[in-house]
Amino acid sequence: xxxxxxxxxxxxxxxxxxxxxxxxxxxxxxxxxxxxxxxxxxxxxxxxxxxxxxxxxxxxxxxxxxxxxxxxxxxxxxxxxxxxxxxxxxxxxxxxxxxxxxxxxxxxxxxxxxxxxxxxxxxxxxxxxxxxxxxxxxxxxxxxxxxxxxxxxxxxxxxxxxxxxxxxxxxxxxxxxxxxxxxxxxxxxxxxxxxxxxxxxxxxxxxxxxxxxxxxxxxxxxxxxxxxxxxxx
Amino acid sequence: xxxxxxxxxxxxxxxxxxxxxxxxxxxxxxxxxxxxxxxxxxxxxxxxxxxxxxxxxxxxxxxxxxxxxxxxxxxxxxxxxxxxxxxxxxxxxxxxxxxxxxxxxxxxxxxxxxxxxxxxxxxxxxxxxxxxxxxxxxxxxxxxxxxxxxxxxxxxxxxxxxxxxxxxxxxxxxxxxxxxxxxxxxxxxxxxxxxxxxxxxxxxxxxxxxxxxxxxxxxxxxxxxxxxxxxxxxxxxxxxxxxxxxxxxxxxxxxxxxxxxxxxxxxxxxxxxxxxxxxxxxxxxxxxxxxxxxxxxxxx
Numbered sequence: 001x002x003x004x005x006x007x008x009x010x011x012x013x014x015x016x017x018x019x020x021x022x023x024x025x026x027x028x029x030x031x032x033x034x035x036x037x038x039x040x041x042x043x044x045x046x047x048x049x050x051x052x053x054x055x056x057x058x059x060x061x062x063x064x065x066x067x068x069x070x071x072x073x074x075x076x077x078x079x080x081x082x083x084x085x086x087x088x089x090x091x092x093x094x095x096x097x098x099x100x101x102x103x104x105x106x107x108x109x110x111x112x113x114x115x116x117x118x119x120x121x122x123x124x125x126x127x128x129x130x131x132x133x134x135x136x137x138x139x140x141x142x143x144x145x146x147x148x149x150x151x152x153x154x155x156x157x158x159x160x161x162x163x164x165x166x167x168x169x170x171x172x173x174x175x176x177x178x179x180x181x182x183x184x185x186x187x188x189x190x191x192x193x194x195x196x197x198x199x200x201x202x203x204x205x206x207x208x209x210x211x212x213x214x215x216x217x218x219x220x221x222x223x224x225x226x227x228x229x230x231x232x233x
Numbered sequence: 234x235x236x237x238x239x240x241x242x243x244x245x246x247x248x249x250x251x252x253x254x255x256x257x258x259x260x261x262x263x264x265x266x267x268x269x270x271x272x273x274x275x276x277x278x279x280x281x282x283x284x285x286x287x288x289x290x291x292x293x294x295x296x297x298x299x300x301x302x303x304x305x306x307x308x309x310x311x312x313x314x315x316x317x318x319x320x321x322x323x324x325x326x327x328x329x330x331x332x333x334x335x336x337x338x339x340x341x342x343x344x345x346x347x348x349x350x351x352x353x354x355x356x357x358x359x360x361x362x363x364x365x366x367x368x369x370x371x372x373x374x375x376x377x378x379x380x381x382x383x384x385x386x387x388x389x390x391x392x393x394x395x396x397x398x399x400x401x402x403x404x405x406x407x408x409x410x411x412x413x414x415x416x417x418x419x420x421x422x423x424x425x426x427x428x429x430x431x432x433x434x435x436x437x438x439x440x441x442x443x444x445x446x447x448x449x450x451x452x453x454x455x456x457x458x459x460x461x462x463x464x465x466x467x468x469x470x471x472x473x474x475x476x477x478x479x480x481x482x483x484x485x486x487x488x489x490x491x492x493x494x495x496x497x498x499x500x501x502x503x504x505x506x507x508x509x510x511x512x513x514x515x516x517x518x519x520x521x522x523x524x525x526x527x528x529x530x531x532x533x
Contacts, residue, residue: 003335089319093378096284096313097336099305232247232287 001102001109004094008110012077021073022118025065029122032061033129055134062122066141067200072173074148078111079169080162081153082228087162091233104225108153115145136206143213147199150217150224157224234261237386237417238283242292245278252278254441255292260386260419265412267432267449268421269530274438276421277316280390283419284313296386309337312384314375314392320363326350326374327359330381337382353377354403369396376404380411387411389420393427405431429526437530445529452529460499465491465518466509480504490517 012018036043036058046057056063082104085091094103119141127133152169159165180200183191195201199213236259245253252275260266270276281287283294285304293300297307321329330346341349347359353373358366366374376392392408393401401424408431411418422428428435429449437445437452445452462482464470470492475484480501485493496502502521509516 003332006335007332088322089316090321092281092284092286092315092319093333094336095286096311096315097308097333097382099308230288232281 001098001106004098004103004106005110005113008081008107009113012111012114015077018077018114021077022121025062025118026122026125028065029059029062030125030129033058033126036060037130053134055130055132056137058126058130058132059123059134059137062119062126063137063141066119066144067203068177069173070141070144070148071151071176072170074115074145075152075155075169075173076166077114078149078152079156079165081107081111082156082224083160083165084156084162086160086231086233089233095233100229101225104153104221104228108149108221111152112146112149115149116142119145140203140206140210143210143217144199144203147213147217147220150220154220154224157227234263236260237262238294238296238419240283240292240294243279243282243289243294244291245275245282245287246290252441253282253289256438256441256443258436258443258446260417262385262417263412263415264433265408265418265420265431267428267435268419268438269423269425269428269435269526270421270438275441276438277390279438280313280388280419280421281315284311284315284388286315309382310385312379312382312387314379314387314389316375316390320366320371320374322364323362325360325362326355326366326370329363329374330377333378334381337384339382349377349380350374353380353407354400369400372396373400373404376407384416386417386419389418391421391423394423401427425526425530435526449526453526460496460502460521461485462494462496462502462505463488463491463518463520463522464494464505464509465516467515467517470514478505478508480508 043054043057082091085094091103119138123133123138155165155169155172156162159168176198177200179191179194180198183195183198184200184204197216199216202209202212238260240256240258243253243256244251256275256279258266268276268279278287282289283296285308289301295301296304297310299307321332324332327343327346327350330350331343334341334346350356350359350373353376355370355373355377358370358374363371363374372392372395376389379387379389389408393404396404405427408418408420412431420428420431432449434447435445435449435452436443469490472484475482475492475494481498482494482496482501482505485495487493494505496505499521502519506516506519509519
């Protein structure tokens with residue numbers, strides 16, 4: 001499992017797309033933290049509202065990017081984690097040596113590790129500028145990306161063509177945040193499923209509900225693994 | 234001898250198409266088991282089912298004493314070369330082997346991985362990308378990865394097809410040396426001469442069932458009710474004499490020193506010898522030819 005995880009992580013981090021995503025997130029995080037750090041007055045004004053903490057203000061950019069672009073970025077990186085291996089039949093080699101569960105866990109951790117490193121790096125940069133670290137926002141971002149990565153793996157399992165998951169991933173990456181935000185703002189019945197299945201509602205309040213996207217992610221992963229265990233490769 | 238693989242009533246269907254229609258056989262420890270069959274006979278499906286790449290529809294198999302649903306427990310004891318089209322094209326040969334070694338928890342150093350590449354006939358290709366490998370090189374690399382983890386049971390799907398004769402002989406010698414070192418091997422091939430040379434037992438798979446299973450020698454003898462007989466005598470047997478023979482034997486063709494006859498039953502060879510002695514022929518050679526495995530295969 002460790003070898004599959006390592007290989008997956010190397011493959012993910014080596015791509016131009018991933019490098020651009022890391023640069024984008026860390027650069028924006030750093031610039032935003034620097035901006036607020038240089039504008040104490042603005043921070044004080046925001047704090048007067050009483051709804052946010054100082055550390056949350058500094059990590060505003062990274063939280064925003066994750067919530068609005070997390071699906072797009074996450075899907076663009078992990079959409080072909082499974083179906084590409086099946087298409088190229090390379091999975092036959094791995095499955096002749098390891099269990100499907102090992103393969104899936106390796107794929108999950110390899111992809112998720114990329115996001116743990118990217119998010120952590122952003123928070124480290126913010127910390128170096130502002131000397132503050134919003135634990136809640138940090139955990140919320142990590143949980144959100146866990147949900148995204150497991151959803152991408154499930155997508156990659158359900159849709160057999162990697163080209164199809166690329167387009168579907170991009171489409172969902174744009175549509176899901178919109179639906180997620182609309183489901184928070186609207187009381188319409190047809191938004192309810194989105195409210196409870198997508199992670200936005202649970203991450204709105206910093207409470208134990210934050211763990212629910214983690215549970216949903218685990219369910220996605222179990223379903224994806226079960227489907228792969230039953231499939232002829 | 235202990236069977237390390239026992240297959241019972243194995244069936245595999247894709248939709249309404251039955252590819253394997255109830256396969257029964259076993260493979261004993263230390264033997265080379267050859268599997269032959271026409272394209273589409275189900276050879277690869279059978280190998281994929283045993284390797285856990287596809288799922289059986291019904292039936293069962295045990296491998297190293299574990300049932301098929303516990304296959305994961307023994308995967309490290311099995312080396313599989315599924316087919317050649319499934320290598321990581323973007324990787325370099327050596328790096329690919331290193332990855333495969335990690336998967337099998339084979340901790341051999343780089344030097345030994347290079348030696349493994351050399352042992353299958355891959356020289357100077359360690360740092361070349363697999364996408365730049367020829368078909369034969371890919372095949373050799375695929376065999377090399379199947380040997381990682383020092384498996385006790387090695388499954389090779391057409392290891393020599395598409396290889397030049399020199400490489401094919403090299404791989405055949407490798408199979409023989411693996412057998413000598415006590416490995417159990419299952420291999421498929423379209424080259425029946427090769428299967429004949431290396432296999433202890435051969436199964437002929439046709440239309441999803443095993444039609445024949447025995448040692449190559451027994452298979453050839455079982456099929457050899459009739460015989461082709463080379464007869465070298467002085468004087469040479471004339472066509473007229475052959476027609477007058479007191480038993481059923483027909484002229485096949487003439488060779489420089491004698492004739493080749495065809496007998497419906499092997500027993501008639503003894504009658505021929507008796508007849509030639511009685512007629513005072515000087516008999517220099519009487520030789521019967523066994524059917525080749527290829528001829529046996531064609532008869533199935």
